[in-house]
Amino acid sequence: MKTKEIFIIAQMLLPVFMLANIPIDSTKTSNNKVFTVVLDAGHGGKDSGKYIARTAEKDIALSVVKMLGKELEAHRDIKVVYTRTTDKFLELYQRADIANNAKADLFVSVHCNAAAATSAKGNETWVLGIHRNADNLEVVQRENSVILLEEDYEEKYAGFNPNDPSSFATNLMIQEEYLDNSIEMASNVQTRFSADLKRKNRGVKQAGFAVLRLSYMPSVLIETGFITNAEERAFLKSSAGQKKVAHSIYDAILEYQKNRDINLFILDQVDTGSVDGAVPFQTAADNAIYKVQISASGNKLAPKSYNFQKLPEISREQDGSIYRYFTGNFSNLADAVELKKQAVAKGYKSAFIVVYENGVRRRL
Ligand SMILES: [Zn+2]
Known part of the structure; x- marks a missing residue:
């Protein structure tokens, strides 16, 4: 990616990061692919x-x-x-x-x-x-x-x-x-x-x-x-x-x-929504479903494995103007933990697990 393009995208993202009061990690602003x-x-x-x-x-x-x-x-x-x-x-x-x-x-x-x-x-x-x-x-x-x-x-x-x-x-x-x-x-x-x-x-x-x-x-x-x-x-x-x-x-x-x-820019740091007030590692209900959130962006992409480094079972949810992308769909937390490791290895460095209980999503 040309310096100019990185600069333009960094400018686009800057207000978002400032808002979240999180320093920009340069490893997350380019996938070098x-x-x-x-x-x-x-x-x-x-x-x-x-x-x-x-x-x-x-x-x-x-x-x-x-x-x-x-x-x-x-x-x-x-x-x-x-x-x-x-x-x-x-x-x-x-x-x-x-x-x-x-x-x-x-x-x-x-x-x-x-x-x-x-x-x-x-x-x-x-x-x-x-x-x-x-x-x-x-x-x-x-x-x-x-x-x-x-x-x-x-x-x-x-x-x-x-x-x-x-x-x-x-x-x-x-x-x-x-x-x-x-x-x-x-x-x-x-x-x-x-x-x-x-x-x-x-x-x-x-x-x-x-x-x-x-x-x-x-x-x-x-x-x-x-x-x-x-x-x-x-x-x-x-x-x-x-x-x-x-x-x-x-x-x-x-x-x-x-x-x-x-698509590869990880914006989960600004994730709010259902995360607010959630207690980390709170035990989930028996019928819970686990997924791994890999990306959130304003871009609407087809939820296809191909668009997400070939990760399996991609799903997409819209929250206002943001589209969230998930991989996996498990009833078992251990499977989600394993898939999260794979997602991180493929460049989604700040992927995290979400759990759905009675249709409500929260971050683990
Ligand atoms: Zn021809």
Whole structure:
């Protein structure tokens, strides 16, 4: 994290800590975690992607990805991994393998759109989902069709038919786990495109893209515009246009990363609520439920294990403008004590146990 960002966040938190009269512990203001993002320039080599008026999708995708990567690399806490930096052919599963091996936090695939109607324009960002309709099936077929260029595709994709995304079945649950995060990232991209570039926002869409399907992390596929539309083609071919597109995606990634970081700030020191008046280690009722509070923040995050260092059984409760996040759900205090140790080891240094008695929560 850059010093400037730490400073801004520290400024945001300062009044909170002053209010609680607790000195700021610098170990709690940054998790020092490297955020790994995989940038995937769609197509390449013998696969040009869409090719209209001497404009190849693969070239635009590569230029945008290189510009985007350069901007991201200026951040010391961001690691950029590229699926390709040259005009080479890569099979879809290889792209996903690169991302999986890098244990990436985010996978971003960059593409250009095409349509029979030259009037079609705007940006759309795709996440993997099970909802399909005739509209998105067309885009899916186009982006997945590269599989037919690959050798032995039947073997590699285990009977996957590029023209029928529903033929995927095995790994759907894994991407579903990351769906909330993928949608959050996709929304960031769409928001930046319409706010910064004043482009037509075609929205966040869900479909069964192979490249998203095979990656085990939040993943998006960005259609940066239509190369079948003369105006958008000129924009996407120009260096200035590519730079703008890259910068919008850059902003969207930083916003996504920032949300992951804020999540790790431990604000439990300001915890009041049901804690007031509670006697420490007071014996709980027989039917008590124990959880470990790991975080409290103004950010509403999906209560998914992935968002919380893979801790189990995440739950979320809202208290006014603050969201509290918990791990575990035990009838046995010893289990909660054990899980609290794990949470502390994973960076939630001031995690604490809460107990619910007759639906009322208090801190132990
Ligand atoms: Zn494409």
